[in-house]
Structure formats: C-alpha cells, structure tokens
Amino acid sequence: MILLCFSGCFVLIRVPDFMPCCSDHPSADVREFACASISRVVQLSQNIPGFLQRDAVRKLGPMLLDRSLAVRETATGALRNLSACGVQEVCEDMVKHDVMTPLTALLREVRRRRRRRRFYESSSQALSVFNKSGLLDVVVQCLERHPDNVELAISAAHCLHTVTEDNPELLCSVNAAVLAALENVLLSSQADMAHTLLRTLAAGTLWNVKGSIPAARQAQMLNAVVATLSRCLDLDAGALIPKLREAEDARHKSSTAAADLEDQAAGEPTPEDEMEEEEEAPKQKRNGKAVKVDSDFSDLLPVSGQELREATALLTAQQTSLEIIVNVCCSDDPSDDEWEEESSSDESDMGPDGLCDGLSNLMSPLCLSAEVHGALINHSIPEKVLKKTEFPPKEALAVCQQDPSWRRLIKKMQRIQSRALTCLHSILSAMDAESLGGPAALQEAAQHLSKLVFGNTEASKEEEFLEAVISAMRSLLQMLASKNIPQCMTAEQLMSLSEAATRCDVVSVRVNAVAILGITGGTLAKEKGTAATLEMIGRALLQVATKDVDLVVNGEALDALFDVFADGEEAEAAAKNINLLTSLKTLQPVFKSKIRKEGRGKYNPQQLCVLDNIKVNLRRFIGYLEKVVKK
Incomplete structure (x- = not known):
C-alpha cells in the first residue's frame, strides 16, 4: 500500500493498482515514481504475484523506451528486481509478454547514447533472443566503457556472465575482440570494490567461454582467472564493512554541518526549526482520530550511497568468486548411456562379501585437469575458501544492524558463508587428501565444521546454511574414512x-x-x-x-x-x-x-x-x- 497526494487529497491505494493508472500518465515524474515504487516493493517476493496478475510486465515493457531517461532507468530496475526476486516462472512471464523487444531496442540505443542500463536474469527463450539479436557486441561495447563508467560496465559484465553460462550457441560469436575486452578488464588496476566486482564477473565469463580460447592461451587464461578470484577472496569484508560504515557517517556529518552553515548564512530555518514546524503540520481525520499525514516516500526509492555501494559490490564479488570456483571444480554430469550401463550391471559382478556401491559410486571424487588443480593449489584457493566458511564477524553484523539500508548486507554475508561451504564440498570432491594438506589439515577442517554445526544453534536452523555445511561435512568425513584418518x-x-x-x-x-x-x-x-x-x-x-x-x-x-x-x-x-x-x-x-x-x-x-x-x-x-x- 502507498499514500499518494492528488490535488491536496491523500489517497491510500495498492501499488499493483497504482501501476496501470500511472504508466500512461502525462507527467514523467509520476511514471518514474510508479516504476521506482515497484522496483522497491517487489524485492519482497510475496508482492510479485499481485503485480503479475495486473499486467505489470506488459505495462513496464514499453516504459523501457519512454521519452524520459529517468523513467527508462527506473523501469529497467523494476524489471530487473521482478526477475531477480521472483521464481523462474516470472522470467518466463516477462518473455511471454514480449519484454525482450523493448529491451533489445534499449540495448541498441545504449550503443549510441552510452548511458547506464541494468540487465535482468535470463530464461532459455530470452537467451535465444539474445543470441539471435546480435546483442553480444552491444554488451561488450558497454563493458569497454569501464574506465569512465564502471556502473555501466558492471551491468554489462553481469549480463555477459549470465548469458555465457551453458550457452554453446553463443560461443561461436565469441571472437578475438570479445576476449580482448574481457582480458582488458581483468588487467585493470583500480582498487575500489566496484572494479573488484567487475574483474570477478569478467573472470567468470572467461571461464564460461574457455572453449573459444585458443589452446595455446588457455593455461595463461586459467591462471589469470584463478588469480583474480584469489585476490577477491583475500579481501576481509569483516574489517572493510565497519570502515565503510564509519566513512559514511563521517561524510554525512560533514555534509550536514556544511548545509547548516549555509542555511544560517542565508537566514533559512535550521533542522531544529523544521522539526518544530513539522510538529505543527496539518492533521487529517482517520477512523475518527487525528493523524499526521506523512508524504515522504523516500523508503520506496532505490537506495543510494557511495559506501553502501562499495560494501555491496565487495560482498557480491566474493559470492560470485565462490560460485565460479564451484563451476571450476565440477565436471559434466554422466551421460544417459553411462547411467544405463550402471543400472544394467550384472548382479554376478558382485562378490559374495561385497555389495554394489549404491549412492557412493555416484558420488566418487571428480577429476581435475593438472592445470586446474595446479592453479587452485598455487593460489591457495582451498585455504581461502575454508576461511570464508566462518560465521560473519560480530563487528560487521553490529554496524549493519544500526541502519536499515545496511541491514540487507547481513543476509549477503550469511550467503557468502553458505556459498563457501558449498564450494568447500566441491573442492573436497575434486581433490585428494595430500593436495589439501594431509591428515592434520583435514582433521582441523573437520573440527571447524563441527563447531559451525554445533556451536551456533540459531544458524543450524537455517536451511541454506544446514544444507551447505552438512554436504561439506559429508565430503570431508568420507575423505577421512577412505584414508583411515580418525574422525572427530x-x-x-x-x-x-x-x-x-x-x-x-x-x-x-x-x-x-x-x-x-x-x-x-x-x-x-x-x-x-x-x-x-x-x-x-x-x-x-x-x-x-x-x-x-x-x-x-x-x-x-x-x-x-x-x-x-x-x-x-x-x-x-x-x-x-x-x-x-x-x-x-x-x-x-x-x-x-x-x-x-x-x-x-x-x-x-x-x-x-x-x-x-x-x-x-x-x-x-x-x-x-x-x-x-x-x-
């Protein structure tokens, strides 16, 4: 529900009902506000069905080409949040309502205007449209703008990382120019968190398109990718987030003090005067009682703030790095023929004292190439992943709890821990005991996992955490048992x-x-x-x-x-x-x-x-x- 003011009258309506009546409104400000409202509200997944039932996607699509640049940006953000916060059916509904046509036109316009844009997650049909529309070159051109427009480049990098995964049809379009653009990003030296995220996404894209890279350069590419992920994991979010939060407070205090001085010099009311005036604001009757009307809708608008963006980019980069490492460690699933051979094995093959392997046979360690194995070990990836499985530091959690806009980072920190546990499971399944440090290191890791499970009763109730930690523990205990190493x-x-x-x-x-x-x-x-x-x-x-x-x-x-x-x-x-x-x-x-x-x-x-x-x-x-x- 939102409260709107029309000609001095306040009306309380549902946002899904508000969208259709404002999408064609002559005022660009009203159209922009409608999109911004949806962008914020649909971050709660339970609100999404109401929007879909009222044709919000069909209304938002044409607004990607609105004559107002601000409306286009907020409409794109709203569609992005719809797809990111909804289930797969939401993306399919978006494609069904032909959102790809205005999006394709918008991306082509980016090439001419070089403006910031957002991209949304893809379905198989959306991927097909992307492949056939020749959008790869457009997105790569956006990526190349990273020296002077890193936000545009990050949007392009997110898009490339998404569309290149499991998309063999696109690989034939990955030429030397595309690879050069990705490599240039990987070699960038800016130390801010936005560029850290950008390099991480470029590394993931290079891994996705490794089949298009000439054989003579694949070893070099692999080392560059793993080195990028390693440097990202080296960053200590627990220490950096409190510093960023402190910097934000200092900046706000400085800007507030400067504004007060200007107001006093101009004879304008101070914030204290404004508070007194606010107390005298007109009140309306509601249910027989006088209530003060609040016309501030700032909480529905997209969150801004340099330090918060830096912290978000850092956590996104580390989560993405862990997800890429999982892909690096995992091989393709067995073919259907292999399953048929497994299922039709002759019972006579089993000895009188033995049993066929059941599930354990289907969860045998994966095989890594020598190059991948060496790169992961040389850059200490197993140790760095294990470090990320620790609970988020209390100091970082405390500073995030103090501000609603920063509170969202708590979930991101917890998700990094779960992703790290999943990544650890993949590493344990792909490497041998000696590569991971031998019996002493494995026992220490087992004790660490036990502390995670039994040392925090609240965390052990979270399904995402429990699923990740228990799969990692299974892999580790299996390795200990296979080497006759005492368990803990x-x-x-x-x-x-x-x-x-x-x-x-x-x-x-x-x-x-x-x-x-x-x-x-x-x-x-x-x-x-x-x-x-x-x-x-x-x-x-x-x-x-x-x-x-x-x-x-x-x-x-x-x-x-x-x-x-x-x-x-x-x-x-x-x-x-x-x-x-x-x-x-x-x-x-x-x-x-x-x-x-x-x-x-x-x-x-x-x-x-x-x-x-x-x-x-x-x-x-x-x-x-x-x-x-x-x-």
Missing part, C-alpha cells in the same frame, strides 16, 4: 545432527545426514567397544529408512546400514541387539513396492539407478545377516 564427531553430536536433519524439509540435508551416520558408523565398526554406539546409529537409520516420505532418503538410509553393519564383531553384536535382520525383512517388500509404484513418475533415471542398486543390495545384505545369525 562424538556419538552425541551424531545424534544431534541426525535429529536436526530429519526435521528439515530439504531432501539433500536428510540424505547427507544419514550418509554421515553411515560413514561414521562404518569407521566405528572397525574399533573395539563401539557396539553401543553402533546400536544407536542403527536405530536412527532404521527409523529414517522406514518413516521418511522420500524414497531417495529411504535408500540412502539403507545404504548407510550396509556400511555400518557389513563386517566386524562389534557390528554383528549391535545388529543382533536391534533385531536388524527382522526389521529389514519387514522393510524389504515395502521398499520394493514403493520403487515400483512411485519410482517411474517421481524420480529421475539417476535416482532410479541408485534405488535399483540398493534394492539388490538389500536382498544380498539380508542373506549375509542370515548367515551371521546361523553362526
């Missing part, structure tokens, strides 16, 4: 983690939690005096295998049970004490039936392959337990 989690911590995960709605969190139980239980089964702990783990896994509503989680719990109780005197004793054989015999037909009834329509081929393997493993494991009982 106590039985109480294991159960606490399991309980937290079972309450989480995110399937991957529950999958990783039971996998951690299996990894730790499998290690404990080789040690003496661990039967009681194994019983506790076994009961927890049976509960998940039986009660969880998701078949993938059921299957992972069964796979973990196989790991824990596959061998050893301690495991045999624990299995008998919890009646594992009877429980699994009861569960077997239920699990097979769920795969048959739910599998084909609900799960993808990769998941079905794993579930089929676990079904086979379950039958064989029951046979193994029957032999143990007959001893």
Whole structure:
C-alpha cells in the first residue's frame, strides 16, 4: 500500500493498482515514481504475484523506451528486481509478454547514447533472443566503457556472465575482440570494490567461454582467472564493512554541518526549526482520530550511497568468486548411456562379501585437469575458501544492524558463508587428501565444521546454511574414512545432527545426514567397544529408512546400514541387539513396492539407478545377516 497526494487529497491505494493508472500518465515524474515504487516493493517476493496478475510486465515493457531517461532507468530496475526476486516462472512471464523487444531496442540505443542500463536474469527463450539479436557486441561495447563508467560496465559484465553460462550457441560469436575486452578488464588496476566486482564477473565469463580460447592461451587464461578470484577472496569484508560504515557517517556529518552553515548564512530555518514546524503540520481525520499525514516516500526509492555501494559490490564479488570456483571444480554430469550401463550391471559382478556401491559410486571424487588443480593449489584457493566458511564477524553484523539500508548486507554475508561451504564440498570432491594438506589439515577442517554445526544453534536452523555445511561435512568425513584418518564427531553430536536433519524439509540435508551416520558408523565398526554406539546409529537409520516420505532418503538410509553393519564383531553384536535382520525383512517388500509404484513418475533415471542398486543390495545384505545369525 502507498499514500499518494492528488490535488491536496491523500489517497491510500495498492501499488499493483497504482501501476496501470500511472504508466500512461502525462507527467514523467509520476511514471518514474510508479516504476521506482515497484522496483522497491517487489524485492519482497510475496508482492510479485499481485503485480503479475495486473499486467505489470506488459505495462513496464514499453516504459523501457519512454521519452524520459529517468523513467527508462527506473523501469529497467523494476524489471530487473521482478526477475531477480521472483521464481523462474516470472522470467518466463516477462518473455511471454514480449519484454525482450523493448529491451533489445534499449540495448541498441545504449550503443549510441552510452548511458547506464541494468540487465535482468535470463530464461532459455530470452537467451535465444539474445543470441539471435546480435546483442553480444552491444554488451561488450558497454563493458569497454569501464574506465569512465564502471556502473555501466558492471551491468554489462553481469549480463555477459549470465548469458555465457551453458550457452554453446553463443560461443561461436565469441571472437578475438570479445576476449580482448574481457582480458582488458581483468588487467585493470583500480582498487575500489566496484572494479573488484567487475574483474570477478569478467573472470567468470572467461571461464564460461574457455572453449573459444585458443589452446595455446588457455593455461595463461586459467591462471589469470584463478588469480583474480584469489585476490577477491583475500579481501576481509569483516574489517572493510565497519570502515565503510564509519566513512559514511563521517561524510554525512560533514555534509550536514556544511548545509547548516549555509542555511544560517542565508537566514533559512535550521533542522531544529523544521522539526518544530513539522510538529505543527496539518492533521487529517482517520477512523475518527487525528493523524499526521506523512508524504515522504523516500523508503520506496532505490537506495543510494557511495559506501553502501562499495560494501555491496565487495560482498557480491566474493559470492560470485565462490560460485565460479564451484563451476571450476565440477565436471559434466554422466551421460544417459553411462547411467544405463550402471543400472544394467550384472548382479554376478558382485562378490559374495561385497555389495554394489549404491549412492557412493555416484558420488566418487571428480577429476581435475593438472592445470586446474595446479592453479587452485598455487593460489591457495582451498585455504581461502575454508576461511570464508566462518560465521560473519560480530563487528560487521553490529554496524549493519544500526541502519536499515545496511541491514540487507547481513543476509549477503550469511550467503557468502553458505556459498563457501558449498564450494568447500566441491573442492573436497575434486581433490585428494595430500593436495589439501594431509591428515592434520583435514582433521582441523573437520573440527571447524563441527563447531559451525554445533556451536551456533540459531544458524543450524537455517536451511541454506544446514544444507551447505552438512554436504561439506559429508565430503570431508568420507575423505577421512577412505584414508583411515580418525574422525572427530562424538556419538552425541551424531545424534544431534541426525535429529536436526530429519526435521528439515530439504531432501539433500536428510540424505547427507544419514550418509554421515553411515560413514561414521562404518569407521566405528572397525574399533573395539563401539557396539553401543553402533546400536544407536542403527536405530536412527532404521527409523529414517522406514518413516521418511522420500524414497531417495529411504535408500540412502539403507545404504548407510550396509556400511555400518557389513563386517566386524562389534557390528554383528549391535545388529543382533536391534533385531536388524527382522526389521529389514519387514522393510524389504515395502521398499520394493514403493520403487515400483512411485519410482517411474517421481524420480529421475539417476535416482532410479541408485534405488535399483540398493534394492539388490538389500536382498544380498539380508542373506549375509542370515548367515551371521546361523553362526
């Protein structure tokens, strides 16, 4: 809801209703205000459906070509926020209402006018329009303006980073001129945070288009990209943000003092006088009571401020750097043919004492090329990523809490921590133990992750954080187990983690939690005096295998049970004490039936392959337990 003043009368209306009536208004100020209002309000995703239902996109599109430059800028910002804060369907709705036609015309005009513009996230159809419209050269020209218009260059760099990802159709258009423009940005030396963000986005774009780079130059490009990401991660946001906030306060005090002196010299009212006048402002009747009318809509307008922009650019650059490193570490998914081969493997290949690998086979370490591996190690990327997994510093959080406009940075700092944990998971999956510092370094990292999970109860309730930290912990514990390196989690911590995960709605969190139980239980089964702990783990896994509503989680719990109780005197004793054989015999037909009834329509081929393997493993494991009982 917003309060508008028309001819001295105040009217309270909904912004979605306000937009259609103002998009054709003869006053450019009114049109600009309408766009600015939407730009701010749609940052709350729950407001977006109301705008879509009232054809806001159809009204905003033509305003990209409004005769007023200010209206064009605010309309572009509103569309950008709609796409960034909404789901994929919002982008598709924007393309459906032909927003690409005015946007294409706007981008072409940029080439002539060289003005600042924003770009919005793409859908597959939008990418196709971009590819066919020859907009790459236009955006690159905007990028080349970075020495004298860094904001325009950043908008162009965001666009390039987005449209070059998983877009092979565009790669044929990436020529020497495009590569030269990106390399020039990478070599820029400005130390401000805006240029740091710009270089990071250029690095990500170069990685996306690496297939277009001549083979003789790829090693040089790779080193430049990783070096750029490394320097970005070196920056200490915890120290820089308080300094920027302090600088903003000092600037405001200085400008206020100067303005007061000018006002006094001119005989104009001081701020104290204005406050007194404001207290005498006319009041209106509302619900029978006198209320003061507030016509200040500044909170609906885009946030400005040099220091806040610097802090935002810094955090955006570091988040983007971590996301690029994840892409560097991850290989392509296996082809459908490989999944078919995996699924159709002959049961006779399994030895009498072994089981096919189930989920663990599909999560084996990735392979990095020697060049990528060397670049990541030479620039200390694993250590720098681990550093970023720490909680945001209290000092930075405190200064951001003091001002509503800075408060948004708290979520950005928390997101960087989650991205760093996801990045750590990718690094652990892609490198060997020796490259990561050996047993001592891995144990130290495991202790650090344990502190993250169990040292902050509030953070452990956040799904994004929990999903990231538990996947990193799974990868690390798997590496420790494969090298027979002692693990650091106590039985109480294991159960606490399991309980937290079972309450989480995110399937991957529950999958990783039971996998951690299996990894730790499998290690404990080789040690003496661990039967009681194994019983506790076994009961927890049976509960998940039986009660969880998701078949993938059921299957992972069964796979973990196989790991824990596959061998050893301690495991045999624990299995008998919890009646594992009877429980699994009861569960077997239920699990097979769920795969048959739910599998084909609900799960993808990769998941079905794993579930089929676990079904086979379950039958064989029951046979193994029957032999143990007959001893």
